[in-house]
Amino acid sequence: MEYDRRSLFARALGQTKQPRTSEDEALALQRACEARLREVEAMEPLSGLELAPLLAEHKLSRRAFLAWTSAMTAALMLPPLLRPQVAKAAELLNRVPVIWIEGQDCAGNSEAFIRSSGPTVEELLFQTISLEFHETLMAAAGIQAEQRKQQAAQMYKGSYVLVIEGGIPLGENGGYCTIGASGQTFVDEVRELSGGAALVLAAGACAFYGGIPASNPNPTDAVGVSSVVSGKPLINIPACPMNPVNFVGTLIHYILTGAAPALDSLGRPIWAFGNLIHNNCERRAHFDAGEYVEHWGDVGAQNNFCLYKMGCKGPFTYNNCSIVRYNEGTNWPIGVGHGCIGCSQPQFWDTLAYERPMTNASIHAPGLAGWGVESSADKFGLGLLAVVGVGIVAHAIASAAAGHRERQTEQPKAEVGTGSTEDHQSTGGEE
């Protein structure tokens, strides 16, 4: 796994000569992005909404937008030089046709955008993108809505971004989740629409691997997008809900470079999911100091101590919440005093979301004959030691009894030393 800029933006840089220094690299990247932005600018604005008037309408100052631009540039791991290009890419988001479909979910990822305290830059950007279809937000319903979806899929075939929110049930031939008046199964809808997409985004934990619907015992056989879609660039943007920054950032990256960002082994953008939450946590010093919250509301909790003993899974979880936070950087779970539940990790509901350290948890998880993935390693270990201990005691008693019998019968075994003395030089064997 590479994290340096050259590998993060290899595709964008690939069009230019190999730069020699990091300064050359930044300039080369800037040139590549500018060329791509010119292409995008030549495309027709689809949504009919421009960002600048929207910002003015919602009294978001130029300064606020520039602050957002700097933050996004940094979040995307771009050199500061590229801030103007990021701002330009934000303006050009209205060129991208987006089809957003939902399966087994709570619409939490959509809500993460639209239920913020005030209109955030992300929310306004979400308005400017050409959202061709979104069940929760569109005015049309029923057959008209479906017709709109088909029209959009035809019209922008090969160029639209398909956003999939929610798990995909495969049980009963996908019959646990049907969409719209025609009763098409969600799995069929995903297959059909992903065929014509330029890019597929799996938004949230449910689209990532099945999420809450896929948790034990997974009655609907729910899976994530990666289990259904193949042969298309797929980007997972997990978390419950996904951070709007990570969604918009991925779109900005797509506008800037025309390609998917560098991904980790689980298909998540490295720029957002390359670090453990724990590494940049504001309570990290308390972790190292051994200062932990022991009970809700205790002295440790009042002093913002580390939440590790309350089951915080920051040390297990890759995401950027500890840096970008939620709702325009207002706060995040650990900031308000609850541990991380690992929602951007696979199977988080079964394996991470409990308010205890892993060795103290005995929640049953799928497989392993009901043993549970985290059914307390310590319990297992003490059980193992008990078995070994009982075996040792039994063996020792039996040995003593056998020796006692031997002495009583006065029949000493004299089978020792059958080899010749030369062999005794051997240094083989163990101690």
Next chain:
Amino acid sequence: MSKKELELRPGEGSGAGEAPVVQVIRVPRMTATWRAIHWIQALAVVVCFATGLYIANPFYSPNPTAIDANTYFMAWNRAIHFYGALILDVSMFLIAYLYVFSTKHKDITDLRPSPENLTQFKEALLNFVTFNRRKRLDTSKRDPFLAVLFLLFHVIMLTQLLTGFQLYVAAFSANISTVGSWWPRLLHFVTDWTLTVFGGNVGVRETHLVTAWIIIAWAVFHIYYEIWRSIMWKEGDIVISFGGYKYVKRAGTKHD
């Protein structure tokens, strides 16, 4: 009958026609290097286990009302855990090297499934499970049962090493390390497959915790087996790890 303590040398044997005596033969088993590695590893295992228990679930805390940023309990525990683990890992590689390439210490041929080794293994196992009633093995020779037990131990330790390094490298940010990016890259290259095999970083962590207990259970059995051998065989097996020799009684001949 007189007793004599002597160390056997090659070619030494019994002379014909001499009176039988019971000799106590000093059989070399562990070189000084080997003993040093043994106790370093034993200490490292205990240290890693104790600190590991704390890291998994911190069971003691400084007084929460006296907020003192200088305690660094977890940082110290983690540091000692890492140092202990690195000492274990390096000594493991050293042992592997000596086992294969050194003729002075232990011999890799102990593990060869030759007829002689298989017979010794079977007899050693039968000796143990029959509570020393069947004793047809030559106790002055190598004990392949123990050799196999140690092979198992090294497989367990390798699991612990690989899962441990995976957990360690998981916390590196952006492949940055104080010794250079080659180190996290090497660790990723060597250990990333454990994520697939054990089921993501949760599975790797769980495996690491469970394996720690298996190591302790193994150590308990090891100590018991040594004590048992010492008591049942009466050949001082327990002192091998201290002095390097065991003492085998032999019906020999009178030399003096």
